[in-house]
Amino acid sequence: MSTVNIHIPGKPIGKARPKFSRQGNFVKTYTPEKTVNYENWVKMCWMNSGQEKMQGNIIAVIVARFMIPQSFSKKKRNELNEKPCPKKPDCDNIAKSILDALNGIAYDDDAQIVDLSVSKVYSATEEGVDLYLTEA
Numbered sequence: 592m593s594t595v596n597i598h599i600p601g602k603p604i605g606k607a608r609p610k611f612s613r614q615g616n617f618v619k620t621y622t623p624e625k626t627v628n629y630e631n632w633v634k635m636c637w638m639n640s641g642q643e644k645m646q647g648n649i650i651a652v653i654v655a656r657f658m659i660p661q662s663f664s665k666k667k668r669n670e671l672n673e674k675p676c677p678k679k680p681d682c683d684n685i686a687k688s689i690l691d692a693l694n695g696i697a698y699d700d701d702a703q704i705v706d707l708s709v710s711k712v713y714s715a716t717e718e719g720v721d722l723y724l725t726e727a
Contacts, residue, residue, distance in 0.1 A: 595645065595697075599636045599720040603655040603711075604629040605684025606691065630692035637696055645698045648727040650706040655685050656714035656721070672715040682709040689722060697724065 607623040657676045659668045686709045690701040698704075705727060 593645070594723065594725040595640075595642045597636055597640045597642065597722050599633055599689070599722065600717065601632065602718045603657065603680065603685050603720050604688060605680025606687035607684075626688060629688055633689055633692035634696055637693055642697070644696070645703070645724060645726055647703065648705045649698055649703045650725045650727050651686075651690065651704050651708070652723040652725075653686055653689060653707075653709045654721040654723075655682075655709070655711045656717065656719050657711065658718050659713045659715055668715060671713040673712050676711040676713045678711070682711060685709060685711070685720070689720060 604625060607626045609620050610623055612619050612621070655676075657678060659671050663671065686707060690704060690707075694701050
């Protein structure tokens with residue numbers, strides 16, 4: 592049973608809904624640019640980690656870290672470090688953007704994920720996502 596840990600620096604971004612535009616008699620569907628850019632960043636972080644593609648069933652743990660707002664007092668900032676963060680994006684959208692980005696790179700299909708845990712916490716040091724994948 593092997594485990595892979597990677598860190599994806601930068602603000603976590605959730606998967607946005609597809610957009611639609613009308614072009615004459617046709618409707619074009621596309622993914623918003625912000626989502627595409629974030630998914631490409633996740634792919635690049637995976638490839639730079641040098642990890643191999645995982646096989647079989649996979650357990651995924653995603654920890655999204657958000658900066659504590661500067662406007663909070665020093666006391667409140669210390670209290671909130673590593674505590675749950677109730678701000679957007681939603682946990683399911685964060686998971687969707689990361690797991691969809693790794694399709695075909697970290698695993699053949701995200702259907703291999705049999706157990707998923709997603710949490711959002713405040714961080715006093717840096718924003719980013721910690722991803723832990725374990726072959727079950």
